[in-house]
Amino acid sequence: MSNIAIKVENLYKSFGKGDTLVEVIKDASFTIDKGELVALVAPSGAGKTTLLMMIGCVDTPNSGQMWIGDEKVYDNKWLTKETRKLRREKIGFIFQAHYLIPFLNIIDNLTLLPQSNGTNDKVSKAKARELLKYLDIADKEKAMPSQLSGGQNQRVAIARALANNPQIILADEPTAALDIHRSVDVLKMLKKIALEQNVAIIMVTHDDRMLPYCDRVMEIENMGVVFKDSK
Ligand SMILES: Nc1ncnc2c1ncn2[C@@H]1O[C@H](COP(=O)(O)OP(=O)(O)OP(=O)(O)O)[C@@H](O)[C@H]1O
Numbered sequence: 001m002s003n004i005a006i007k008v009e010n011l012y013k014s015f016g017k018g019d020t021l022v023e024v025i026k027d028a029s030f031t032i033d034k035g036e037l038v039a040l041v042a043p044s045g046a047g048k049t050t051l052l053m054m055i056g057c058v059d060t061p062n063s064g065q066m067w068i069g070d071e072k073v074y075d076n077k078w079l080t081k082e083t084r085k086l087r088r089e090k091i092g093f094i095f096q097a098h099y100l101i102p103f104l105n106i107i108d109n110l111t112l113l114p115q116s117n118g119t120n121d122k123v124s125k126a127k128a129r130e131l132l133k134y135l136d137i138a139d140k141e142k143a144m145p146s147q148l149s150g151g152q153n154q155r156v157a158i159a160r161a162l163a164n165n166p167q168i169i170l171a172d173e174p175t176a177a178l179d180i181h182r183s184v185d186v187l188k189m190l191k192k193i194a195l196e197q198n199v200a201i202i203m204v205t206h207d208d209r210m211l212p213y214c215d216r217v218m219e220i221e222n223m224g225v226v227f228k229d230s231k
Pocket residue numbers: 015016022024042043044045046047048049050051
C-alpha cells in the first residue's frame with residue numbers, strides 16, 4: 001500500500017452551461033499523503049468548497065481522475081454506484097458551524113450516525129467515549145451542545161468526523177467562528193489527529209495565522225492548484 005491518501009489528475013469542474021457557464025477548477029492535479037495537514041486557501045468564490053466536495057464524493061467533477069488511497073474512484077465518471085458508501089467509510093467532514101443536534105446530548109450526537117449505519121449501541125458509545133477522551137472533553141458527554149463553548153462544540157464535531165475512522169478529513173473553515181486561542185487549539189488537535197491516526201486533513205481557512213500549523217498550503221490559482229510553503 002502506498003502512502004497516498006488523495007490523488008487527483010486533470011480535474012475539471014464547471015457549473016451551468018452556455019451563457020451561465022461558470023468554470024471553477026480547470027486542470028487540477030495533486031497528491032496528498034496520509035498524515036498530512038494541508039491548508040486550502042484562495043479568495044472567496046475561487047472554488048475551495050467545490051474542490052472539497054468533489055474530494056468528499058459529494059459533488060461530481062465534469063472530468064478528470066481521482067483516487068482515495070489506492071482505490072481509483074473517479075475516471076470521467078464515478079467508478080462505483082455507491083458514492084455514499086465511499087463517503088461514509090472513508091471521509092470525515094467538519095464545517096464552520098458544528099451542526100450538532102441541539103436537543104441531543106453530546107454522546108447521543110456522536111452515536112447517532114454510527115447507529116443509523118448499523119453499529120450497535122454499546123460499540124458506538126464506547127467509540128464515542130474514546131474519542132471524547134482523546135479530544136479532552138470526556139466530562140461533557142451528558143451535556144447539551146448549548147452548554148458547551150464554541151471550541152468545545154467544534155471538538156465534538158471533530159470527534160464526530162473521526163467516528164468512522166476516515167482516511168481523509170475535509171474541514172471547511174473549521175475555525176472561522178472561533179477566537180485565535182481556540183483556533184490554534186483546534187489546529188493543534190487536527191495536527192495530532194493527522195499524525196497519530198495517519199489521516200490526511202484538508203482544511204480551508206481564510207486566516208493566515210493558521211498556516212504555520214499546517215504541513216503545506218494548497219492554493220487555487222488560475223483555476224488550478226499550486227502548493228506553497230506554509231512557513
Ligand atoms: N451549485 C452551484 N451552482 C452554480 N454555481 C456554483 C454552485 N456551487 C458553487 N458555484 C460557483 O462556483 C464558484 C466557487 O464556489 P465555492 O463555494 O467553491 O467558493 P469558495 O472558494 O468556497 O468561496 P468562499 O470562500 O466564499 O466559501 C463560485 O463562483 C460559485 O458561485
